[in-house]
Amino acid sequence: MDVKDGKVVKGVKFRNHRIVGEILDLARRYCEQGADELVFYDITASPDGRSVDRTWVSTVASILDIPFCVAGGIRNIADAEDVLNKGADKISINSPALAKPDLINDLAHRFGSQCVVLGVDSHLENGAYVVYQNTGNPEKMTSSQRETKPWVREAQERGAGEVVLNCMNQDGVRQGYDITQLAEIRANCSVPLIASGGAGNQTHFLEVFQRASVDGALAASVFHSGELPISKLKSFLNDNKVDVRLC
């Protein structure tokens, strides 16, 4: 869930965000439908130069009985500690890690790798995948000049315990996950890898599990629209021999 000004929003390829609902309503709905984990991105925190808005973190923690991860402008130990103390299970970092890679080591050392998720916004340009930063604001997003594969490897060495690979070219367009890129990163990733960007129907989920061997699949638009209830998706995956938790 991309969060902006206290509401859940969604864009296409990280642009033209529109409001899709209230944080608590959607959190409750997805939890009841059988989501295994929720991720909240305060998408304007990094581009606005502030830390994550945590007014809603405690409330979300009080209603959810599944794990959730919070992201957005977490720049130091104190930001992370506050979010975790309010009940988040994990924190995810992208732009602040690119600005100061030692942050990954510091967070992993203090809270353990299991709390530290590396978010990677990966964009295909001139035949190479590069990592973008400040992606919550189209005016401010820029290339970090780092290539995706070496960055994922470096972040693991520094202690990141999970990688969410968001394939920007696929984001919000519902044409399927970027299987080629995900499979390539999978081969270079020894921590859990979560696919993100491009899910449009249940077959896309099946493909990404079968062909890229990811540990999880993240999606937004296809759930927000109500087209694909998570319970229905999980029955479909289960029928196709993907081992999932049914509710």
Place this chain on the structure above:
Amino acid sequence: MINSVAIIDGGGANIASLQYALQRLGAKSHLTSDPSAIQESSHVILPGVGAAAPAMAQIHQKELANVILNLKQPVLGICLGMQLMGTSSAEDNVDCLGVFPDKAIKLKGGPESPVPNMGWCRVSFSSNNPLLQNIPDESWFYFVHSYVLPISQRTLGRTSHTHDFSAILKHNNFYATQFHPERSAAAGAQLLKNFMELN
């Protein structure tokens, strides 16, 4: 004895989700490191997020090791709290409480089985116990860990990774789960409810 649960304060982050889970069950909980408050509670939970050595250092600094070992009411260790109940942990090579005569070892990874093990895993129940009532065998629970206690006669539930390990242990009035019941949806809520109903 007060009918409420004492959550032992080991200085770790992320106790909120456990407190909220107990609140949803209508149970009163308090975070404390005071020996008499712990002794006087009807139920005690030893949580734990972080690493074994700093967690044991906190327990010793607060002089809680013997307090915990001598508790007679139901006690539940969660995640690192479970590992601390073993005799020692391979994490930091530290001596632990010794509630269970088992050593915490590093979970082995494999190509399809990353470590830390993070995510939902099935738990196979090894025996009937009030802690497990109304929870279907092979239910999924949420795990986040790199160390495990081995299978033993005390194992109530086991999980497979590259090797099997104890997901749930019981010894006398001491119970422990390697997973986080507070983050394990309906199955986890039922387990916490069952724990609160033990006496």
